Amino acid sequence: MTSPPPVRDVLVVGRRRLELVNRMVQDPDLRLSLITEPDCLPLYPPVAAVELVDNVQNLDEVRNAALRLMNRRPFDAVVAPAESSIPTGGYLRTYLGLPGIPFDVAHAFCNKNAMKARLRRAGIPVADSRLVPLADSVERVLRAQGLPAVIKPVWGDGSANVHVVRDEAELAELTRPDGPLLGSSAYNEPPFLVEEYLEFEDEYHCDGLVRDGEVQFAAVSKYIVPSLRSMGSVFGSYTLPADDDAARAVAELHREVVRAMGLADSVTHLEVFRTRRGFVVGEIACRPGGSGIPRNLLRAYGFDTWEHFLATELNNPLQWRPDVADGSFAWVMFPLHRGVVSRVPDAGVFADLAEVEEVDIKVKPGERIAGTLYSSSMSAVVHCRTDLPGDVPDLVTALQERFTVEYETPVPVS
Template structure:
């Protein structure tokens, strides 16, 4: 007896991982809702059942009308939103249509940082003091009222993109300009948060089923994402039986309960301060950078496969299979400019700790636009036998991996010998 083909509505800008997996599954039929400027990112629209363009995937009413029109032809079994830009919209459609999956109020709280912090604070969890900035004109006055130093960021967004530290009046003047780094890249509302002085930053990546955390991996950043821009940046797993990992796993469970999440994967950011742990942010989607590959190598956990299974509301049997060692990924940064030379893939051939190297750019690549914490020239996937080995390895690989740009000053040539 053949399996029934299920119609899946995907609301998405540019995230491709789930789109690729759905297109490869013969039991699924994909209908896409995206924006005109994002369409060139899709290599296989011919394999889709339908493609609908909207001006903004975050416009709930526009996407609702587009979906109702599609429902004249299709009976959708699931709605999928793979990134912050579309997770709330997918939740809204599920709530509006009475479909299974993350409902709108929960999806919205995971993606609107102000709503997220309010929910966590009400549950008694420690988060940074914050202020919502309702309009672009209010940025300067609200920063002064909140007090410095502080961090300002879009209320909607992911990664460390367009996140700025504001320390003094000159920073306020720069951030408040319409053509400045904040307002030229995003629209209000913005969120102001106390600048948290912390010692270490962690991420917890989990699987939640029926409201229970079925799996969680705890990792520590080699450098905090906000500080890691422009330098080698990544993270490494922590031994699951250690006190550090157990403490963070317990906090992860408390955050999941506070957010009201029933079924999804999670990516939680946590700071360790002198006064204890402070919750940064949590997402109900896979972490970025090398996190998915690290989870697969360390535990056999395919985080995108499990995310898709929760989005489709279908069971997926899996048991963690922890491999020996400490697993790490390191991303080597890029900067604006035209690339002249990148290292060869065998740049770390003499480092047995490096199991794989992915080179992401090549000579002639033009780097421009907003750079994220995950913008990179290449990535190294490593395994060591102890957490103590990580700092030395990071330092050695950072010195070895050098990207040259067309505008770099040429190295001085030695004077000829008389």
């Protein structure tokens, strides 16, 4: 009689990214301990042990919390499922001698200044950039860079608190102590990164699987609208065939970036711009892409990004081959605005469109939308399939004409 596998003790460090935790609590072979912040704890399912910290990015605070948890039982692995906790997870692995992404690599993936410096040294094309060490240097560094320019926190998640500064009026607004950059959140604080504003029309993402330092799988998609221009409008992306010229170029760039970043095992999400001077790398993450991307990759290739991410975090190799489906797969995310929702179309509004295969409506009449809205804030997401990638833009236009959420009274930013 075969004995059951031993239970593995896993430490999870994170804020609000729950996809992995919700999977892990269903696995009887895993026993979870958690380090999170007080306002995030109510979001989590029950786990074996919990330690609370003021900030999951504070390495000293999290290390001491981890040692208190280890005083009860040792850990076999550390899982850090979000941008905000990936460097902390890497630090704990390095400190405790555990397998997985080490601190230097995790830090380079999440600190945008360190990332760009590493890529620049490897000869990979990135935007020119300057570091803003303190808040009172924002105006000086922006002027030195020249307008228009882009400014973002060095430690940031996705498109949160990314600003394009086009002229003197926007510069004055941004540099106010209570303005959109400095006064928006305790997590959006110096240092900042100022980058040249790249003129481009097309933006792509490449999502991959890396094992033993080699890219085992990579899929390239094109954004419907570049992410910095998508706030308040329809957003999404669609898959490109592997033999598409742009897909080939982006996939090769992805391979070079993975090598330069020193990544051994994880999933990746790379952002690339097509400019007049060629393809330029925006950023790369060693975690699954957000919004509708994981679902789209699962439908198009059978690639479960969260399953593979968890396997790499736990050092459990998966035997997997892509199952490429016919057509181009798209996800289309409809915007969310502040206010009280008065009317929402139902899913039947797309019933006669054969390309629409899944509809997920996120809001309902009477719901009050307030506070900070992010690039991932949505009123609905639709998953579609077309015969060719070139069919997607016309389909998006048809979807926009049919799905409009109406609001009563605007709600001020809080």
